[in-house]
Amino acid sequence: MNLKAFCATVFLLPALAVDAQDTTDLLQQISPQQPEQELVYNAYKSSRVIMSQSLEMLRPGVLDFRILHRFGRVNQGIKELFGLDDASIRLGFDYGVSNNLTVGIGRGSYRKELDGFVKWRALQQATGLRPVPFSLVLVGGSTIVTAPWSTPNPKFKFGHRVGYFAQVLAGRKFSEALTIQVMPTFLHRNLVETQRDKNGLFAAGVGGRAKLSKRTSVNVDYYYITNRNSGRGLHNPLSIGIDVETGGHVFQMHVTNAIGMNERVFLTETTNSWGKGDIQFGFNISRAFQVKKKALK
Amino acid sequence: MRYLKFWLSLFILIAALTAGAQERFYTKTGVVRFYSKAPLENIEAVNNTVTAVLDAASGNMQFAVQMKGFAFEKALMQQHFNENYVESDKFPRAVFKGALTDKEAIAYNKEGVYHVVVKGALTLHGVTKQLEVPGTLQVGSGRLLGKATFALQLSDYNIAIPALVKDKVSNTVTITVHLDLQPLKG
Numbered sequence: 001m002n003l004k005a006f007c008a009t010v011f012l013l014p015a016l017a018v019d020a021q022d023t024t025d026l027l028q029q030i031s032p033q034q035p036e037q038e039l040v041y042n043a044y045k046s047s048r049v050i051m052s053q054s055l056e057m058l059r060p061g062v063l064d065f066r067i068l069h070r071f072g073r074v075n076q077g078i079k080e081l082f083g084l085d086d087a088s089i090r091l092g093f094d095y096g097v098s099n100n101l102t103v104g105i106g107r108g109s110y111r112k113e114l115d116g117f118v119k120w121r122a123l124q125q126a127t128g129l130r131p132v133p134f135s136l137v138l139v140g141g142s143t144i145v146t147a148p149w150s151t152p153n154p155k156f157k158f159g160h161r162v163g164y165f166a167q168v169l170a171g172r173k174f175s176e177a178l179t180i181q182v183m184p185t186f187l188h189r190n191l192v193e194t195q196r197d198k199n200g201l202f203a204a205g206v207g208g209r210a211k212l213s214k215r216t217s218v219n220v221d222y223y224y225i226t227n228r229n230s231g232r233g234l235h236n237p238l239s240i241g242i243d244v245e246t247g248g249h250v251f252q253m254h255v256t257n258a259i260g261m262n263e264r265v266f267l268t269e270t271t272n273s274w275g276k277g278d279i280q281f282g283f284n285i286s287r288a289f290q291v292k293k294k295a296l297k
Numbered sequence: 298m299r300y301l302k303f304w305l306s307l308f309i310l311i312a313a314l315t316a317g318a319q320e321r322f323y324t325k326t327g328v329v330r331f332y333s334k335a336p337l338e339n340i341e342a343v344n345n346t347v348t349a350v351l352d353a354a355s356g357n358m359q360f361a362v363q364m365k366g367f368a369f370e371k372a373l374m375q376q377h378f379n380e381n382y383v384e385s386d387k388f389p390r391a392v393f394k395g396a397l398t399d400k401e402a403i404a405y406n407k408e409g410v411y412h413v414v415v416k417g418a419l420t421l422h423g424v425t426k427q428l429e430v431p432g433t434l435q436v437g438s439g440r441l442l443g444k445a446t447f448a449l450q451l452s453d454y455n456i457a458i459p460a461l462v463k464d465k466v467s468n469t470v471t472i473t474v475h476l477d478l479q480p481l482k483g
Contacts, residue, residue, distance in 0.1 A: 026350035026359045027392070030323045030481060038365070042380050059372030096372075176386055214381045215459070245381075247462045248373065290371040296343045297368075 040125040043135070043173040046250040046286045047094060047102065047119075049207035050221040050239040051258055051266050055135045055171045055181050057121050058096030061292030066092045066106070068261045070282040073272065083280050090261035095291075100124070108261050115262040117141030125172060137169040143264040160191035163264040171208075180208035185223070187267050197229040203267055215245045219252065225267060235273045237266045239282075252284035320353040320405075322441045322478035329362055330473040331449075337464040340374060342367040349476050351441065356400025358415055360393040360474075382456050382466075383422050391421040393428070403434060410435045415445070424454045432474070443476035 044056040047064060058064055072086030080086060092106025092115075100121040107114050123136035143163045149156055164187070171181025183205030192199055205223040212218060221239045228234050241254020257274050260266035272278030327347030333340040344366040351358045364385040369375040379385040395417015397403070403411045416429045432445030451458065451468050458466045 026321070026352055026357060027348060027361050029321075030325070030348065030350055042376055059376070062372050214384075245377075247377070247465060288373050290373065293370045294368065294372070296341060296370060297345065 035129040037126050037130050038128045040127060040135070040173050043125075043171070043179045044209055044219075045215075045217065045243045045245045046252060046284070048252070048284060048286075049181070049209070050219050050241050050252055050254050050256065050284070051237060051261070052183055052205060052207050052221050052223075052263075053117070053119055053137070053139050053167065053169060054207065055121075055137055055169055055173075055179065057100060057119065057137070058094055058102045058288075060096050060098050061290060061294070062096040063289045063291045064094040064096075064104075065287045065289065066090075066094065066104075067285040067287075068092070068106075068108075068282070069284075070256070070259055070261065071280050073278050073280050074255075075277040075279075088259065088261070106262070108265070110259060110261070110265060111145045112147040113143055113145050113262060113265070115141060115143040115264075134170055134172040139165075139167040139169065141165050141167075141263060143262055156191075163187065163189040165263045165267075167205075167263070177211040178208070180206070182206050183223070185263070185267070187263060189264065189268065193232070194229065196231060197268075198227050201228060201267060202226045209243065212242075217243045219243055219254070223267060228268070233271060234268070235270050237270045238274055241282075248288055250284075250286040252286070254282050254284075255279045256282055321350060321481040322353065323350045323481045324348070324476050324478050327360070327477070328473075328475040329360075330475075331367070332471045332473070333467040333469075334471075335463075335465050335467040338466075340369070340466065342369045342375075342378065344368070347474075347476070349443070349478065350481070351397075351443070351478055353400075353403075353405050356397035358393075358395055358397060358417070360391075362391040364389055364391060382451075388421070388423050391419065393417055393419045395428070398429075403436070405436060405441075408436050408438070419449075421449075422454045422456050426453055439480060441476075441478040443474065443478060445474045447472055 044054040046054065047056050047058055048054055068090040070088050072080055072083030074082045076083055088108065088110045090106050090108035092104055094102055094104035096102050102119040105116045117139055119137060119139045121135065121137045123132060125135040126132040145161045165185060167183055167185045169181050169183050171179060173179045185203040185205055187201045187203065189199055203223045203225045207221040209217040209219045219241050223237050225236055235257060237258035239254050239256035239258060241252055244251045257272040257279050258266035258270045260269055325348050326345055327349045329344045329347050331342050344362055346363060346366045348361040364383050365379060367378060369378065395415050398414040398416050402413065411434045413434050414429060414431050418425050419428045430445050430447045432443060435442040449470050449472055451470060458468060
Protein backbone atom coordinates (compact mmCIF):
# COMPACT_ATOMS: atom_id res chain seq x y z
CA MET A 1 0.00 0.00 0.00
CA ASN A 2 1.52 3.29 -0.94
CA LEU A 3 1.38 6.43 1.17
CA LYS A 4 -1.37 8.23 -0.77
CA ALA A 5 -3.76 5.33 -0.60
CA PHE A 6 -3.02 4.94 3.06
CA CYS A 7 -3.74 8.62 3.69
CA ALA A 8 -6.93 8.43 1.69
CA THR A 9 -8.15 5.54 3.80
CA VAL A 10 -7.21 7.23 7.05
CA PHE A 11 -8.93 10.50 6.15
CA LEU A 12 -11.98 9.09 4.47
CA LEU A 13 -12.91 6.43 6.97
CA PRO A 14 -13.83 8.82 9.79
CA ALA A 15 -15.79 10.96 7.32
CA LEU A 16 -17.77 7.94 6.23
CA ALA A 17 -18.26 6.90 9.81
CA VAL A 18 -19.69 10.32 10.71
CA ASP A 19 -22.00 10.20 7.74
CA ALA A 20 -23.25 6.77 8.73
CA GLN A 21 -23.92 7.92 12.26
CA ASP A 22 -25.88 11.00 11.17
CA THR A 23 -29.05 9.16 10.32
CA THR A 24 -29.40 7.99 13.90
CA ASP A 25 -27.87 10.91 15.76
CA LEU A 26 -28.63 14.24 14.13
CA LEU A 27 -27.56 16.18 17.21
CA GLN A 28 -24.02 14.88 16.95
CA GLN A 29 -23.50 16.81 13.76
CA ILE A 30 -24.53 20.24 14.92
CA SER A 31 -23.69 20.28 18.57
CA PRO A 32 -20.30 18.81 19.24
CA GLN A 33 -20.08 18.93 23.02
CA GLN A 34 -17.98 21.98 23.78
CA PRO A 35 -16.53 21.94 27.26
CA GLU A 36 -17.75 24.90 29.27
CA GLN A 37 -16.94 26.07 32.72
CA GLU A 38 -19.67 24.99 35.07
CA LEU A 39 -19.88 26.54 38.53
CA VAL A 40 -20.61 24.22 41.43
CA TYR A 41 -23.63 25.21 43.51
CA ASN A 42 -25.56 23.72 46.41
CA ALA A 43 -22.62 22.72 48.59
CA TYR A 44 -25.01 23.09 51.54
CA LYS A 45 -28.74 23.50 51.99
CA SER A 46 -28.23 26.71 53.93
CA SER A 47 -25.75 29.53 54.35
CA ARG A 48 -24.60 28.13 57.72
CA VAL A 49 -23.03 24.78 58.52
CA ILE A 50 -24.61 25.00 61.98
CA MET A 51 -22.88 27.78 63.93
CA SER A 52 -20.54 28.85 61.18
CA GLN A 53 -20.96 30.47 57.82
CA SER A 54 -20.93 27.82 55.11
CA LEU A 55 -19.50 27.98 51.59
CA GLU A 56 -23.03 28.51 50.33
CA MET A 57 -24.01 32.03 49.32
CA LEU A 58 -27.50 33.44 48.97
CA ARG A 59 -28.54 33.96 45.36
CA PRO A 60 -29.04 37.54 44.21
CA GLY A 61 -32.26 39.08 45.51
CA VAL A 62 -32.87 36.42 48.18
CA LEU A 63 -33.73 37.55 51.71
CA ASP A 64 -33.13 34.86 54.30
CA PHE A 65 -34.95 35.27 57.61
CA ARG A 66 -33.13 33.20 60.19
CA ILE A 67 -34.55 32.15 63.55
CA LEU A 68 -31.97 30.52 65.81
CA HIS A 69 -32.78 28.82 69.10
CA ARG A 70 -30.59 27.23 71.75
CA PHE A 71 -32.24 25.51 74.69
CA GLY A 72 -30.70 24.91 78.10
CA ARG A 73 -28.40 22.04 79.04
CA VAL A 74 -29.85 18.59 78.50
CA ASN A 75 -28.26 17.26 81.72
CA GLN A 76 -30.41 19.51 83.90
CA GLY A 77 -32.87 16.65 83.75
CA ILE A 78 -36.63 16.40 83.78
CA LYS A 79 -37.06 19.28 86.25
CA GLU A 80 -36.00 21.66 83.46
CA LEU A 81 -37.51 19.42 80.77
CA PHE A 82 -33.98 18.58 79.60
CA GLY A 83 -33.21 22.21 79.03
CA LEU A 84 -36.30 23.07 77.01
CA ASP A 85 -37.57 25.44 79.73
CA ASP A 86 -34.70 27.73 78.99
CA ALA A 87 -33.95 29.24 75.63
CA SER A 88 -31.95 31.92 73.95
CA ILE A 89 -32.70 33.19 70.50
CA ARG A 90 -31.12 35.08 67.63
CA LEU A 91 -33.19 36.66 64.89
CA GLY A 92 -31.45 37.74 61.75
CA PHE A 93 -31.81 38.79 58.16
CA ASP A 94 -29.32 37.93 55.44
CA TYR A 95 -29.52 39.28 51.92
CA GLY A 96 -27.92 38.15 48.67
CA VAL A 97 -26.61 41.32 47.04
CA SER A 98 -25.02 39.50 44.13
CA ASN A 99 -23.95 35.98 43.29
CA ASN A 100 -20.76 36.43 45.32
CA LEU A 101 -21.78 38.91 48.02
CA THR A 102 -24.06 38.34 51.00
CA VAL A 103 -24.62 40.68 53.95
CA GLY A 104 -26.48 40.04 57.18
CA ILE A 105 -27.52 41.47 60.52
CA GLY A 106 -28.94 39.90 63.64
CA ARG A 107 -29.61 40.26 67.31
CA GLY A 108 -29.14 37.60 69.95
CA SER A 109 -30.94 37.55 73.30
CA TYR A 110 -27.74 36.44 75.05
CA ARG A 111 -26.21 39.74 76.32
CA LYS A 112 -28.57 41.48 73.88
CA GLU A 113 -25.87 41.40 71.25
CA LEU A 114 -26.13 42.85 67.75
CA ASP A 115 -24.04 41.40 64.99
CA GLY A 116 -23.45 42.01 61.32
CA PHE A 117 -21.32 40.46 58.63
CA VAL A 118 -20.19 40.79 55.04
CA LYS A 119 -19.47 37.58 53.15
CA TRP A 120 -17.66 37.59 49.83
CA ARG A 121 -16.93 34.61 47.61
CA ALA A 122 -13.51 35.22 46.08
CA LEU A 123 -13.36 31.91 44.24
CA GLN A 124 -16.11 29.49 43.30
CA GLN A 125 -15.55 25.81 42.71
CA ALA A 126 -16.07 24.86 39.06
CA THR A 127 -15.81 21.90 36.71
CA GLY A 128 -15.40 21.56 32.95
CA LEU A 129 -13.31 24.12 31.14
CA ARG A 130 -10.95 26.01 33.51
CA PRO A 131 -11.89 23.94 36.57
CA VAL A 132 -11.49 25.39 40.08
CA PRO A 133 -10.92 22.68 42.69
CA PHE A 134 -12.34 24.54 45.69
CA SER A 135 -14.28 27.59 46.83
CA LEU A 136 -12.79 30.42 48.85
CA VAL A 137 -15.06 32.70 50.87
CA LEU A 138 -14.01 35.63 53.06
CA VAL A 139 -16.19 36.69 55.99
CA GLY A 140 -15.78 39.82 58.09
CA GLY A 141 -18.09 40.82 60.90
CA SER A 142 -18.63 42.78 64.03
CA THR A 143 -20.56 42.30 67.28
CA ILE A 144 -21.88 44.85 69.79
CA VAL A 145 -23.07 43.87 73.27
CA THR A 146 -26.00 46.13 74.19
CA ALA A 147 -26.96 44.66 77.58
CA PRO A 148 -26.09 46.81 80.65
CA TRP A 149 -22.63 46.06 82.10
CA SER A 150 -22.82 43.41 84.81
CA THR A 151 -20.10 45.31 86.72
CA PRO A 152 -20.48 48.95 85.73
CA ASN A 153 -17.29 50.96 85.45
CA PRO A 154 -17.05 54.66 84.51
CA LYS A 155 -14.10 53.82 82.26
CA PHE A 156 -16.23 51.63 80.00
CA LYS A 157 -17.02 53.29 76.70
CA PHE A 158 -19.03 52.17 73.71
CA GLY A 159 -15.89 50.75 72.11
CA HIS A 160 -15.57 48.19 74.90
CA ARG A 161 -18.79 46.58 73.70
CA VAL A 162 -17.42 45.84 70.27
CA GLY A 163 -15.75 42.77 68.82
CA TYR A 164 -14.59 41.93 65.30
CA PHE A 165 -13.91 38.75 63.40
CA ALA A 166 -12.41 37.76 60.09
CA GLN A 167 -12.64 34.34 58.60
CA VAL A 168 -11.49 32.44 55.55
CA LEU A 169 -13.67 29.55 54.41
CA ALA A 170 -11.92 27.17 52.07
CA GLY A 171 -13.79 24.09 51.06
CA ARG A 172 -14.90 21.72 48.41
CA LYS A 173 -18.06 19.89 47.45
CA PHE A 174 -16.36 16.55 46.86
CA SER A 175 -19.52 14.93 45.59
CA GLU A 176 -23.25 15.50 45.68
CA ALA A 177 -23.14 13.83 49.10
CA LEU A 178 -20.03 15.28 50.73
CA THR A 179 -18.80 18.82 51.43
CA ILE A 180 -15.92 19.74 53.73
CA GLN A 181 -14.57 23.18 54.64
CA VAL A 182 -11.81 24.57 56.85
CA MET A 183 -12.23 27.92 58.61
CA PRO A 184 -9.16 29.70 59.93
CA THR A 185 -10.58 32.51 62.05
CA PHE A 186 -9.29 35.59 63.84
CA LEU A 187 -11.39 37.27 66.51
CA HIS A 188 -10.61 40.55 68.24
CA ARG A 189 -12.40 41.84 71.34
CA ASN A 190 -11.87 45.36 72.61
CA LEU A 191 -12.61 44.23 76.15
CA VAL A 192 -11.68 40.87 77.66
CA GLU A 193 -12.64 39.27 80.97
CA THR A 194 -9.24 39.07 82.67
CA GLN A 195 -5.66 40.12 82.04
CA ARG A 196 -4.84 36.57 81.05
CA ASP A 197 -7.41 36.61 78.24
CA LYS A 198 -6.01 37.70 74.89
CA ASN A 199 -7.78 40.39 72.88
CA GLY A 200 -6.95 38.56 69.67
CA LEU A 201 -7.89 34.91 69.38
CA PHE A 202 -7.01 32.47 66.64
CA ALA A 203 -9.24 29.51 65.92
CA ALA A 204 -9.07 26.70 63.40
CA GLY A 205 -12.47 25.49 62.37
CA VAL A 206 -13.65 22.56 60.32
CA GLY A 207 -17.15 21.87 59.11
CA GLY A 208 -18.97 19.76 56.62
CA ARG A 209 -22.02 17.86 55.60
CA ALA A 210 -22.88 14.39 54.43
CA LYS A 211 -26.18 14.07 52.62
CA LEU A 212 -28.54 11.34 53.74
CA SER A 213 -31.11 11.96 51.02
CA LYS A 214 -31.98 14.68 48.52
CA ARG A 215 -33.41 16.85 51.28
CA THR A 216 -31.58 15.84 54.46
CA SER A 217 -27.97 15.85 55.60
CA VAL A 218 -25.81 15.37 58.69
CA ASN A 219 -23.72 18.44 59.51
CA VAL A 220 -20.73 18.88 61.82
CA ASP A 221 -19.16 22.15 62.87
CA TYR A 222 -16.10 22.46 65.18
CA TYR A 223 -13.48 25.02 66.23
CA TYR A 224 -10.15 24.53 67.94
CA ILE A 225 -9.17 27.75 69.72
CA THR A 226 -5.40 28.05 69.83
CA ASN A 227 -4.66 30.78 72.39
CA ARG A 228 -7.51 31.08 74.85
CA ASN A 229 -7.08 31.56 78.60
CA SER A 230 -6.79 27.98 79.83
CA GLY A 231 -7.64 28.98 83.39
CA ARG A 232 -11.29 29.82 82.77
CA GLY A 233 -12.73 26.41 81.95
CA LEU A 234 -13.55 27.20 78.35
CA HIS A 235 -14.11 24.56 75.70
CA ASN A 236 -13.95 24.23 71.96
CA PRO A 237 -17.40 24.51 70.39
CA LEU A 238 -18.72 21.43 68.63
CA SER A 239 -22.13 21.12 67.00
CA ILE A 240 -23.61 18.06 65.32
CA GLY A 241 -26.94 18.23 63.58
CA ILE A 242 -29.33 17.31 60.85
CA ASP A 243 -30.50 19.60 58.06
CA VAL A 244 -33.98 19.12 56.65
CA GLU A 245 -35.03 21.14 53.61
CA THR A 246 -38.74 21.46 52.93
CA GLY A 247 -39.11 23.77 49.96
CA GLY A 248 -38.82 27.32 51.29
CA HIS A 249 -37.54 26.33 54.75
CA VAL A 250 -34.37 24.72 55.98
CA PHE A 251 -34.51 23.29 59.51
CA GLN A 252 -31.16 22.69 61.17
CA MET A 253 -31.70 20.60 64.31
CA HIS A 254 -28.64 19.89 66.36
CA VAL A 255 -26.91 19.30 69.67
CA THR A 256 -24.10 21.61 70.70
CA ASN A 257 -22.04 22.73 73.66
CA ALA A 258 -22.01 26.33 72.40
CA ILE A 259 -24.57 28.70 73.84
CA GLY A 260 -23.66 31.42 71.41
CA MET A 261 -25.12 32.15 68.04
CA ASN A 262 -22.50 34.53 66.77
CA GLU A 263 -18.76 34.08 66.31
CA ARG A 264 -17.77 36.10 69.37
CA VAL A 265 -19.93 34.12 71.76
CA PHE A 266 -19.23 30.63 70.56
CA LEU A 267 -15.48 31.25 70.37
CA THR A 268 -15.09 32.99 73.73
CA GLU A 269 -17.96 31.94 75.97
CA THR A 270 -18.37 28.23 75.42
CA THR A 271 -18.16 27.07 79.03
CA ASN A 272 -20.04 23.82 78.50
CA SER A 273 -18.24 20.59 77.85
CA TRP A 274 -19.35 17.67 75.72
CA GLY A 275 -17.37 15.42 78.08
CA LYS A 276 -19.54 16.35 81.04
CA GLY A 277 -22.74 16.09 79.05
CA ASP A 278 -23.27 19.86 79.13
CA ILE A 279 -24.90 19.85 75.74
CA GLN A 280 -28.07 21.44 74.54
CA PHE A 281 -30.61 21.09 71.81
CA GLY A 282 -30.85 23.83 69.28
CA PHE A 283 -32.36 24.61 65.93
CA ASN A 284 -31.92 27.10 63.14
CA ILE A 285 -34.79 27.87 60.82
CA SER A 286 -34.06 29.52 57.53
CA ARG A 287 -36.92 30.98 55.52
CA ALA A 288 -35.92 32.36 52.13
CA PHE A 289 -37.92 35.02 50.31
CA GLN A 290 -37.21 36.07 46.77
CA VAL A 291 -37.35 39.85 47.11
CA LYS A 292 -36.10 40.63 43.65
CA LYS A 293 -37.45 38.21 41.07
CA LYS A 294 -35.60 37.32 37.94
CA ALA A 295 -37.40 38.39 34.76
CA LEU A 296 -38.03 35.45 32.48
CA LYS A 297 -37.44 36.15 28.81
CA MET B 298 -5.04 6.80 -12.49
CA ARG B 299 -4.94 5.98 -8.80
CA TYR B 300 -4.82 9.69 -7.93
CA LEU B 301 -7.75 10.44 -10.17
CA LYS B 302 -9.81 7.77 -8.48
CA PHE B 303 -8.93 9.18 -5.06
CA TRP B 304 -9.83 12.79 -5.92
CA LEU B 305 -12.98 11.69 -7.67
CA SER B 306 -14.16 9.70 -4.69
CA LEU B 307 -13.30 12.58 -2.37
CA PHE B 308 -15.27 14.97 -4.56
CA ILE B 309 -18.29 12.68 -4.65
CA LEU B 310 -18.17 12.22 -0.91
CA ILE B 311 -18.05 15.97 -0.19
CA ALA B 312 -20.84 16.57 -2.66
CA ALA B 313 -22.94 13.90 -1.01
CA LEU B 314 -22.33 15.32 2.45
CA THR B 315 -23.19 18.85 1.35
CA ALA B 316 -26.30 17.74 -0.47
CA GLY B 317 -27.45 15.83 2.58
CA ALA B 318 -26.73 18.74 4.87
CA GLN B 319 -28.89 21.14 2.88
CA GLU B 320 -31.99 19.17 3.73
CA ARG B 321 -31.47 19.67 7.43
CA PHE B 322 -32.71 22.46 9.62
CA TYR B 323 -31.39 23.24 13.07
CA THR B 324 -31.29 25.68 15.96
CA LYS B 325 -29.13 26.07 19.04
CA THR B 326 -31.33 28.70 20.62
CA GLY B 327 -34.66 26.91 20.71
CA VAL B 328 -36.99 27.77 23.57
CA VAL B 329 -38.61 25.27 25.90
CA ARG B 330 -40.87 26.54 28.69
CA PHE B 331 -42.50 24.59 31.40
CA TYR B 332 -45.40 25.57 33.54
CA SER B 333 -46.72 23.92 36.67
CA LYS B 334 -50.00 25.11 38.13
CA ALA B 335 -50.67 24.11 41.72
CA PRO B 336 -53.12 25.46 44.33
CA LEU B 337 -50.48 27.48 46.21
CA GLU B 338 -47.92 28.31 43.61
CA ASN B 339 -47.40 28.51 39.87
CA ILE B 340 -43.97 27.63 38.64
CA GLU B 341 -42.59 28.73 35.32
CA ALA B 342 -39.18 28.20 33.78
CA VAL B 343 -37.56 29.01 30.46
CA ASN B 344 -34.66 27.44 28.63
CA ASN B 345 -33.32 29.40 25.64
CA THR B 346 -30.51 27.07 24.68
CA VAL B 347 -32.32 24.11 23.24
CA THR B 348 -30.64 22.34 20.35
CA ALA B 349 -32.92 20.84 17.73
CA VAL B 350 -32.43 19.27 14.30
CA LEU B 351 -34.93 18.29 11.64
CA ASP B 352 -33.90 16.12 8.75
CA ALA B 353 -36.33 16.87 5.94
CA ALA B 354 -35.59 13.75 3.90
CA SER B 355 -36.25 11.27 6.67
CA GLY B 356 -38.57 13.41 8.81
CA ASN B 357 -36.35 12.65 11.79
CA MET B 358 -36.36 15.22 14.57
CA GLN B 359 -34.12 15.43 17.60
CA PHE B 360 -33.85 17.74 20.61
CA ALA B 361 -31.32 18.20 23.37
CA VAL B 362 -32.18 20.25 26.46
CA GLN B 363 -29.56 21.13 29.07
CA MET B 364 -31.41 20.84 32.38
CA LYS B 365 -29.23 23.47 34.07
CA GLY B 366 -30.28 25.91 31.35
CA PHE B 367 -33.75 26.37 32.86
CA ALA B 368 -34.12 29.81 34.43
CA PHE B 369 -36.70 30.43 37.15
CA GLU B 370 -38.13 33.57 38.67
CA LYS B 371 -37.06 32.43 42.14
CA ALA B 372 -33.50 31.27 42.75
CA LEU B 373 -34.63 28.69 45.29
CA MET B 374 -36.94 27.05 42.76
CA GLN B 375 -34.06 26.71 40.33
CA GLN B 376 -31.89 25.20 43.05
CA HIS B 377 -34.56 22.70 44.07
CA PHE B 378 -35.38 21.86 40.44
CA ASN B 379 -31.76 20.90 39.78
CA GLU B 380 -30.95 19.31 43.12
CA ASN B 381 -34.16 17.61 44.22
CA TYR B 382 -36.28 16.98 41.16
CA VAL B 383 -34.45 16.47 37.85
CA GLU B 384 -31.04 15.84 39.51
CA SER B 385 -29.10 17.73 36.86
CA ASP B 386 -25.69 16.55 38.00
CA LYS B 387 -26.71 12.94 37.42
CA PHE B 388 -28.89 13.56 34.34
CA PRO B 389 -27.60 16.73 32.68
CA ARG B 390 -29.67 16.58 29.48
CA ALA B 391 -33.11 15.61 28.32
CA VAL B 392 -33.08 14.19 24.80
CA PHE B 393 -35.93 13.60 22.39
CA LYS B 394 -35.45 11.41 19.33
CA GLY B 395 -38.35 11.01 17.02
CA ALA B 396 -39.81 11.66 13.60
CA LEU B 397 -42.67 13.39 11.86
CA THR B 398 -45.47 10.87 11.41
CA ASP B 399 -46.17 12.17 7.90
CA LYS B 400 -43.08 13.70 6.37
CA GLU B 401 -44.69 13.94 2.93
CA ALA B 402 -47.26 16.44 4.22
CA ILE B 403 -44.74 19.25 4.27
CA ALA B 404 -43.60 21.05 1.14
CA TYR B 405 -40.38 22.70 2.25
CA ASN B 406 -40.39 24.94 -0.81
CA LYS B 407 -43.92 26.24 -0.25
CA GLU B 408 -44.66 28.82 2.40
CA GLY B 409 -47.45 28.02 4.80
CA VAL B 410 -48.38 26.49 8.14
CA TYR B 411 -48.47 22.71 8.33
CA HIS B 412 -50.00 20.69 11.14
CA VAL B 413 -47.65 17.91 12.11
CA VAL B 414 -47.37 15.15 14.66
CA VAL B 415 -43.99 14.20 16.07
CA LYS B 416 -43.62 10.76 17.55
CA GLY B 417 -40.62 9.48 19.41
CA ALA B 418 -38.87 8.80 22.69
CA LEU B 419 -38.12 11.37 25.38
CA THR B 420 -35.35 10.60 27.84
CA LEU B 421 -35.63 12.67 30.98
CA HIS B 422 -34.25 12.01 34.45
CA GLY B 423 -32.86 8.70 33.16
CA VAL B 424 -36.28 7.42 32.04
CA THR B 425 -37.24 6.95 28.40
CA LYS B 426 -40.88 7.19 27.41
CA GLN B 427 -42.71 7.23 24.09
CA LEU B 428 -44.32 10.52 23.25
CA GLU B 429 -46.64 11.73 20.53
CA VAL B 430 -46.91 15.49 20.21
CA PRO B 431 -49.02 17.53 17.79
CA GLY B 432 -47.65 20.85 16.63
CA THR B 433 -47.24 23.20 13.73
CA LEU B 434 -44.42 23.78 11.31
CA GLN B 435 -44.41 27.06 9.47
CA VAL B 436 -42.36 27.24 6.30
CA GLY B 437 -41.03 30.75 5.76
CA SER B 438 -38.35 32.25 3.60
CA GLY B 439 -35.64 29.67 4.06
CA ARG B 440 -36.56 29.10 7.70
CA LEU B 441 -38.85 26.82 9.63
CA LEU B 442 -40.84 27.82 12.67
CA GLY B 443 -41.83 24.91 14.89
CA LYS B 444 -44.32 25.15 17.75
CA ALA B 445 -45.81 22.58 20.09
CA THR B 446 -47.50 22.38 23.47
CA PHE B 447 -48.00 19.20 25.44
CA ALA B 448 -48.31 17.87 28.98
CA LEU B 449 -45.90 15.63 30.87
CA GLN B 450 -46.56 13.61 34.01
CA LEU B 451 -43.54 13.97 36.29
CA SER B 452 -44.30 10.60 37.87
CA ASP B 453 -43.75 8.97 34.45
CA TYR B 454 -40.14 10.09 34.66
CA ASN B 455 -39.52 9.00 38.22
CA ILE B 456 -39.64 12.56 39.54
CA ALA B 457 -41.33 12.33 42.91
CA ILE B 458 -43.14 15.20 44.61
CA PRO B 459 -43.04 14.93 48.40
CA ALA B 460 -46.38 15.22 50.22
CA LEU B 461 -45.14 18.39 51.90
CA VAL B 462 -45.02 20.36 48.64
CA LYS B 463 -48.01 18.73 46.91
CA ASP B 464 -49.81 22.07 46.91
CA LYS B 465 -46.87 23.85 45.38
CA VAL B 466 -45.68 21.51 42.65
CA SER B 467 -48.05 19.87 40.20
CA ASN B 468 -47.43 16.39 38.83
CA THR B 469 -48.64 17.58 35.44
CA VAL B 470 -46.48 20.17 33.77
CA THR B 471 -47.19 21.91 30.50
CA ILE B 472 -44.29 22.06 28.07
CA THR B 473 -44.17 24.63 25.30
CA VAL B 474 -41.64 24.32 22.49
CA HIS B 475 -40.74 27.16 20.18
CA LEU B 476 -38.09 26.63 17.50
CA ASP B 477 -36.73 28.91 14.83
CA LEU B 478 -34.92 26.47 12.57
CA GLN B 479 -32.48 27.51 9.89
CA PRO B 480 -30.90 25.46 7.11
CA LEU B 481 -27.83 23.55 8.15
CA LYS B 482 -24.93 24.47 5.91
CA GLY B 483 -22.36 21.80 5.30
